[in-house]
Amino acid sequence: MRFEKRVWQKCRLIPKGKVSSYKELAKALKTKAYRAVGNALKKNPYGAWQTKGKSCRRQRCFVPCHRVICSDGSLGGYQGKLNSKKKIQLLKKEGIKIKNKKIADFEKKFFRF
DNA sequence: CTCGTGACTTACG
DNA sequence: ACGTAAGCCACGA
Numbered sequence: 001m002r003f004e005k006r007v008w009q010k011c012r013l014i015p016k017g018k019v020s021s022y023k024e025l026a027k028a029l030k031t032k033a034y035r036a037v038g039n040a041l042k043k044n045p046y047g048a049w050q051t052k053g054k055s056c057r058r059q060r061c062f063v064p065c066h067r068v069i070c071s072d073g074s075l076g077g078y079q080g081k082l083n084s085k086k087k088i089q090l091l092k093k094e095g096i097k098i099k100n101k102k103i104a105d106f107e108k109k110f111f112r113f
Numbered sequence: 114c115t116c117g118t119g120a121c122t123t124a125c126g
Numbered sequence: 127a128c129g130t131a132a133g134c135c136a137c138g139a
Contacts, residue, residue, distance in 0.1 A: 033135035034121040077120025
């Protein structure tokens with residue numbers, strides 16, 4: 001299993017309305033590759049999990065990478081750029097409040113594996 | 114193997 | 127608060 005896929009797999013464990021950090025994600029993977037986690041999410045197909053040869057088979061392959069943020073509560077990046085509006089929209093839509101580009105009630109919304 | 118590149122984190126100034 | 131530097135690890139060239 002490629003590292004990226006393990007990352008995405010963990011991402012999918014994050015429930016709606018919760019967030020987690022790159023650090024926590026890395027910890028769940030028993031690695032300290034925080035940056036590699038970021039790389040993995042950047043490469044994330046986001047809804048088009050492509051297995052070599054086989055396509056997504058109509059399964060829900062959604063990877064909620066917008067629920068993964070920085071350890072200090074800031075948003076980090078999304079779709080190749082930082083502080084994406086789209087990411088904010090998605091999070092707010094899931095019931096997470098954004099305060100000055102940071103997560104409000106970070107402690108409450110934080111999901112630990 | 115070495116190097117450059119990050120959607121990171123922590124520590125300093 | 128903000129910028130920098132160093133540490134970190136996976137990945138591709």
